[in-house]
Amino acid sequence: MIPIDSIVELASRLVATPSCAGIDPPQPVLSVVQTWLAENGLAPRLLDDPSGKPVAVLVENVGATPGPVLCLDACIDTAPAGDPSQWSAPPFSGTVRDGRLLGRGAADSKAGVAILAHVARHFAKSGLPRGTLHVLFDADEHTGRFGGVRAYLEAVGRPPDAASLGYPGNAGIVAGSRGFLRARLRFAGIAAHSGDAERRGVNALTKAAAFALRLADPVFPDVADAAFPFGPAATVTRIEGGEGFSVVPDLAVCHVDIRLTRSFDAAQATRWLEQIVHAVDAEAGIEIVDSWPAYVVPRDDRLVQSFTHAAGAAFGRPFAADVCGPSNIGNLLAAHGVPTVCAPGVSFGNMHAADEWADIASIGPVYAMYCEAALGFLSRP
The missing domain is CATH 3.30.70.360 (Alpha-Beta Plaits)
Structure with missing residues (x-):
């Protein structure tokens, strides 16, 4: 059973905790997800940048037998909210209306954070037969510094074998960028x-x-x-x-x-x-x-195949892997030898604008996709 209500409740709490990059301190929003993970039986780690500022939360699920390491990442900071008078509801209300979660960061990417937190809980309860799953929440992404990912790479020592980024949108799978x-x-x-x-x-x-x-x-x-x-x-x-x-x-x-x-x-x-x-x-x-550097993950790569198959099953339509023009954290990870995809995320509107929203009906397929893709990637020899 997909925990839609729990995901929406956590996402709403995250939206209600301002985390505009370069404006709000990251500690409050990191504390929200850190506390939720701890209350649900996980052992989250707070990661700091070289100055000692908290920039990310990391949780690990270690499987029964050794295998590859997969990192699922989503940013927990946001763009600025702009003029509140331009919004139909306060930008940090976390309001649910007409099947949509409204507020700054609802789409980019607090719905994704809430989904991945529940994916981490799922595997903590069900167990992984093989490999290790890292779930990372970066509070320094919209600054362009990507301090959370950098702190993660420093903390784990050895880069993961693959990574997926939890951005919004589900038109396809991005497996490379300029x-x-x-x-x-x-x-x-x-x-x-x-x-x-x-x-x-x-x-x-x-x-x-x-x-x-x-x-x-x-x-x-x-x-x-x-x-x-x-x-x-x-x-x-x-x-x-x-x-x-x-x-x-x-x-x-x-x-x-x-x-x-x-x-x-x-x-x-x-x-x-x-x-x-x-x-x-x-x-x-x-x-x-x-x-x-530019990077491309081949379409026959295990990571791409795992997400292509899982997304198709979850959304009920075929998915193709393609590249995009803008860069993303995948370029940084690729420079460290980590194949990375931008997986399908929630349907959305008005990203970085007034009345940003995430479609609640799309949360279920995204959650199901991540559970299936992670298990498929980590279980295959």
């Missing part, structure tokens, strides 16, 4: 009074604009990757520089986001970026801020 390279560029100019008739200076923002125009319609090397037919991408996401109205800017800083494929990796992207930047200004500075 990576990224993020760079900060510095274009130097020569300051001058903007009204000076003789000493005109050199406008650093003009250089930055020239670079941005080159990236408006980028030309990439011919490096086709069949897994990513849409190819790489490059976007100028920020330009800053100048002060006031009467000074020619002597510094402009650009932020650049480049999306990678397996055949257009960080090294190739760096060389490509250098050529474009230095064609505009040979003296411009390039700082690589961060990079994650």
Whole structure:
């Protein structure tokens, strides 16, 4: 029997506990799920980041015999709630209305947290014949730091053999995504009074604009990757520089986001970026801020097969595995050698907007899928 009422009750309590990334402290919402797990006979661990701040809760189910380790992860922090007056119900009410759970984080991803907490309870009661199941709740995901996953990898020592991410949506199974390279560029100019008739200076923002125009319609090397037919991408996401109205800017800083494929990796992207930047200004500075590789989990991989079969049985329709353009925690895990999928989650609406909701009717199939997929993955030799 699927514990729908219990899942909704926990999800509502989680929504009613604000955990907006960078705004609310993570301890209260982590305490909600930690207490629930302990009251249901599990032994949750609170994980801290290097500064000592709590960033995640981890619970382990160890099977009767040794086998692979599977991690099921969902984020427990949320996007900001925005203007409460734009909501039809208070954003942290956890209201249930018309078959929907309303509130910030209802879809992304507190319904998923509640589901996975109950999956952990299920296996604590039924037992696992083989392998180990880790269930992780990350309170540092929406910041982009992914501190919960990083603390988890540090705590367990050896990375898991596979992982699944509990995002909302059930159109398919995401088994790969483009990576990224993020760079900060510095274009130097020569300051001058903007009204000076003789000493005109050199406008650093003009250089930055020239670079941005080159990236408006980028030309990439011919490096086709069949897994990513849409190819790489490059976007100028920020330009800053100048002060006031009467000074020619002597510094402009650009932020650049480049999306990678397996055949257009960080090294190739760096060389490509250098050529474009230095064609505009040979003296411009390039700082690589961060990079994650693209990844693809093969469709015949045991992880993909386990979730494809389980999702099909739970939802009553076929599921296909595909890749996506945006990156996710799977890229970070892939960099540690961990095959990762984004499993089907609850149906939803208005994610990161007013009146965010999760569909209660979709909770049952998601719960059933996770139970079947985890057992199938861990039990197969």
